[in-house]
Amino acid sequence: MNIGCLHLKNNVFLAPMAGITDLPFRTVARSFGCGLAFTEMVSGSGLVRGMEKTFRYLAASPEDRPLGVQLFGCDPETLAVAARIAAERGADLLDVNMGCPVKKVAKTGSGASLMRDPERAAAILWAIRKASTLPLTVKIRAGWNARQVNAIEIGQIAQECGVDAVIIHPRTADQGFGGRSDWGLIATLKGRLRIPVVGSGDVRCPEDAARMFRETGCDGVMVGRGTLGNPWLIGNILSHLSGTGISVPSLAEREEIIRRHLMLAIDFYGEKVGTRDFRKHLLWYTKDLKGGAQFRQAAGCISDRDSAWKALQDYFRHIEEPSTAFSGPGVCGSSVEIEGDDSWGPT
Ligand SMILES: Cc1cc2nc3c(=O)[nH]c(=O)nc-3n(C[C@H](O)[C@H](O)[C@H](O)COP(=O)(O)O)c2cc1C
Structure with missing residues (x-):
């Protein structure tokens, strides 16, 4: 195009x-x-x-x-x-x-x-x-x-x-x-x-x-x-x-994507702002995963790289791979809702 x-x-x-x-x-x-x-x-x-x-x-x-x-x-x-x-x-x-x-x-x-x-x-x-x-x-x-x-x-x-x-x-x-x-x-x-x-x-x-x-x-x-x-x-x-079918990333792949995103955020904003701002992404990344609710509570306290790293490690070590029936993000039927017109503001 x-x-x-x-x-x-x-x-x-x-x-x-x-x-x-x-x-x-x-x-x-x-x-x-x-x-x-x-x-x-x-x-x-x-x-x-x-x-x-x-x-x-x-x-x-x-x-x-x-x-x-x-x-x-x-x-x-x-x-x-x-x-x-x-x-x-x-x-x-x-x-x-x-x-x-x-x-x-x-x-x-x-x-x-x-x-x-x-x-x-x-x-x-x-x-x-x-x-x-x-x-x-x-x-x-x-x-x-x-x-x-x-x-x-x-x-x-x-x-x-x-x-x-x-x-x-x-x-x-x-x-x-x-x-x-x-x-x-x-x-x-x-x-x-x-x-x-x-x-x-x-x-x-x-x-x-x-x-x-x-x-x-x-x-x-x-x-x-x-x-x-x-x-x-x-x-x-x-x-x-292109007709090649879709795939949902494994838990290990997800964890890697999240960690990479977090590192990019810390590099860009600095550790304090980068980790604090990243909390919303953590909530979205884990929205449809088992144990997500508990993790999301912990995510609210993440304030630096080490605590983020540890929370991710603890979380991903303890959850199981979603079953093949999993219909989480990437497959129709699940999405993040952002409502209200105050959800995006001027920059
Ligand atoms: C949190 C948020 C922020 C947005 N910020 C902008 C923006 O800065 N500029 C813009 O043109 N549209 C903005 N939009 C609208 C999106 O670009 C898009 O047109 C809209 O969300 C509909 O697409 P979707 O259903 O795929 O989200 C924003 C939407 C959301 C949810």
Whole structure:
């Protein structure tokens, strides 16, 4: 698949998720073969003001390629300057967030609020298009609410502005993550645009991804929550699509993935912040495993590398390999629920 001049090795992407898709998590997800990954959403004005914390979100590694940098903001000129900065800092692709429903973002006119302001959305996309020759995408929702579903209009505007692909999470902003995403809208958008359309929403297992491709005709599939504690889902989607079947990692393999992820987090954030921030991943990684509840209690007290290492060792030494009937992460039917629109915030 190509997005603008960027050739991608496949069309299964990791979704941007604030607070989750940092460099350590992306590195783990990349090891399962995803074709493209995105930073968490990055404040355009934070980049322009030179905020150190904002710049940290642009951190990447040679393994972490190709990388889409997702910008959010509401001022075209600021976002144009931010786009240049992101390009100078090594972005392979730029994406504009028009889907974040979180109040503190939407109330500033950024994120999903732009779905309600097509003129401003167009001005932003034009400004970025003029500022950078990098491949440019926009990530949209179905619309602001059920009375204002305008994804097709925004998608067409994006195409006219020279955007290279549209990514759609077809829920309205006021739905947050409730209900089901409306894949019919992905199909309609695909039918209306010449540029590639990428679908995002409710892909929890390899069969879902195959079904999204089949039912919508989309050019790419983006996976978000399904990868939490389950980054091998991406590899399983790719193998399912190529007809080679899926496999659930053994306990030893799981333990190795978790340890690698933890080490990457400690390298990136330092021991204290890295281990504390890693607790949520531990909860996700063990969600469907035997003894997970007990481990999750212990995980709440993990505060440094040694205690994390020991807790993992104790846990994995005492649990049994799931039976073949196991239907944990990676197989349809099990997933992490993140509800509510305060679950992702600005960066
Ligand atoms: C915790 C969390 C954080 C998210 N952060 C972002 C973000 O920063 N930018 C964005 O465009 N979408 C964000 N999303 C939306 C996802 O990219 C994706 O479109 C959505 O979760 C639907 O896909 P899924 O069902 O595969 O999770 C976030 C979702 C979650 C659950």
